[in-house]
Amino acid sequence: MAPATSSYRFPIILFAFVVGVGLWICNPFNTSLNYPSAAMSDGQKHQNALAQVAISLKQTATSPPAISVTVTNNYDTVMTLLNWNSPLDPAAVALGVFSFTPEGASAPLDIPTIAFRRVMPPPPETLITLQPGESTTKEFTFEDPAVPVSELGKKAKLQCSGDWASAWPGYTAAELTPETLDKLQYGDQAKSGPFSSEAIELVIG
Numbered sequence: 001m002a003p004a005t006s007s008y009r010f011p012i013i014l015f016a017f018v019v020g021v022g023l024w025i026c027n028p029f030n031t032s033l034n035y036p037s038a039a040m041s042d043g044q045k046h047q048n049a050l051a052q053v054a055i056s057l058k059q060t061a062t063s064p065p066a067i068s069v070t071v072t073n074n075y076d077t078v079m080t081l082l083n084w085n086s087p088l089d090p091a092a093v094a095l096g097v098f099s100f101t102p103e104g105a106s107a108p109l110d111i112p113t114i115a116f117r118r119v120m121p122p123p124p125e126t127l128i129t130l131q132p133g134e135s136t137t138k139e140f141t142f143e144d145p146a147v148p149v150s151e152l153g154k155k156a157k158l159q160c161s162g163d164w165a166s167a168w169p170g171y172t173a174a175e176l177t178p179e180t181l182d183k184l185q186y187g188d189q190a191k192s193g194p195f196s197s198e199a200i201e202l203v204i205g
């Protein structure tokens with residue numbers, strides 16, 4: 001009987017080995033073969049990229065009051081920003097990106113703003129690429145009727161704030177073709193989030 005028992009032992013051991021290997025391959029915790037998890041991690045690695053985009057304001061004239069806005073990419077990789085409704089938007093003043101609080105006032109002036117209907121994909125001139133450490137600057141002049149300068153008094157607190165409509169860390173504008181943008185806008189590679197600058201004192205001459 002002993003030889004008969006031994007003859008069945010090898011197939012049983014072989015079967016157990018095959019089952020064990022199969023379970024190891026299918027194990028969701030097997031990180032060496034967990035491709036979806038790795039892809040998700042790669043897509044989420046730029047979650048805090050927009051927090052590293054700095055905005056600074058500097059007055060350049062008093063009559064009429066004018067400023068320069070500098071946007072700097074302090075992130076460790078290239079980034080492309082969509083300028084819609086941001087301090088890089090040529091229509092930023094009319095869109096309400098800037099707030100004006102006259103000296104002694106407790107709240108900003110209530111200034112009428114406009115809204116645009118934007119169509120995707122955005123045109124190439126709205127995509128601003130910044131390499132790590134690179135800056136871009138835009139100039140704005142505050143005049144009636146967009147800004148009621150006469151209501152600002154001699155001094156006012158000026159600040160810009162809002163939300164980045166979209167940003168693509170790791171991509172240049174040249175890489176963001178209409179086809180690529182169409183794909184990325186539905187994934188986690190496109191980022192959005194708030195922006196704000198430090199307030200400055202705006203002197204009105």
